[in-house]
Amino acid sequence: MTPHETHSITPSLVSAPPSNTPATMTAIVFDVPGGPGVLRLAEVPTPIRAGSEILVKVSAAGVNPIDAKTRAGAGVAAAIPLYPAVLGRDFCGIVVESPYDGHPLKPGDEVYGISASPRVAGSYAQYVSVPSLQVARKPRRLTPVEAGAVPTAALTAWGLVVDVAKAHEGQRMLIHAGAGGVGHLAVQLAAYFGARVVATTSAANASWLRELGAEEVIDYTTTRFEDRVTDVDVVIDLVGNVRDDTGTRSLATLRPGGLIISVPTGSWPGFAAEAEAAGMRSSGYSVAPDAACLSIISRLIDSGDLHVHISEIYPLEDAAEAHALLERGHTRGKIVLEIP
Structure with a gap:
């Protein structure tokens, strides 16, 4: 069996759904890796809740760079067990089934979280079944579409800023791609701490990022950031070395012993060795679904201390167009699919 071989989903792999949900659902699938055009609308079996999972009727699904990379055959495509595959990590929706009667999240509750895609069908679909430790209550002040954009980007920003960089009073932090999905949340969290x-x-x-809490904003199209910034404590690089050696040039902005965190580490072979040779510390980062942390993020959103920006909303059937926009880059905030 080759990684790109197409298979049908058989009854031996998917059990019948409970009687109160349809046997099949509408989803965006792809049969082989490729460009945005490989995404197509299809009817697939509705997933089954098992063990500690929660079955959620999806209202909206965020579109993330990892989705596009996986669709193209990179990212986490190697973990796809069979095709046709359903992409999508972020979701917001309504609980249909809980693990047990006394579970804190009950049918009818509005929740958001991160799916286990690509090992199972993701959130570009009408239903998703997700481990309960990856699901939290939706922020009250957000619409379902807004909430669907939050989980992966916010948890990534939290992990970078709080867990790894350990943001604190007086620390100087350089954040590349500050207006992107992760970047605009990282700017807010860093300033908050x-x-x-x-x-x-x-x-x-530029003016928008200042409103979000950036003390200084550099237009990378006209200014070499290393000519303007020195002695920062931490660099959060959301660009990598795929564009104008952003990662390598960032080493010159750090104080001795400073920390550079590279998210797209695949774009920079030898990342750790180069940082060490320059006398700097380094770390990559990979987001982990965490309901407890999502609950903290919900409180920050509801208190008005954290805001998510939606750049575009597409209906589910236009997922290919959403991917094409994402891959063109320079998107402010997040792109979301609205599920019928």
């Missing part, structure tokens, strides 16, 4: 934030972006987003 007292860091002095410098962000790179295009001129169109």
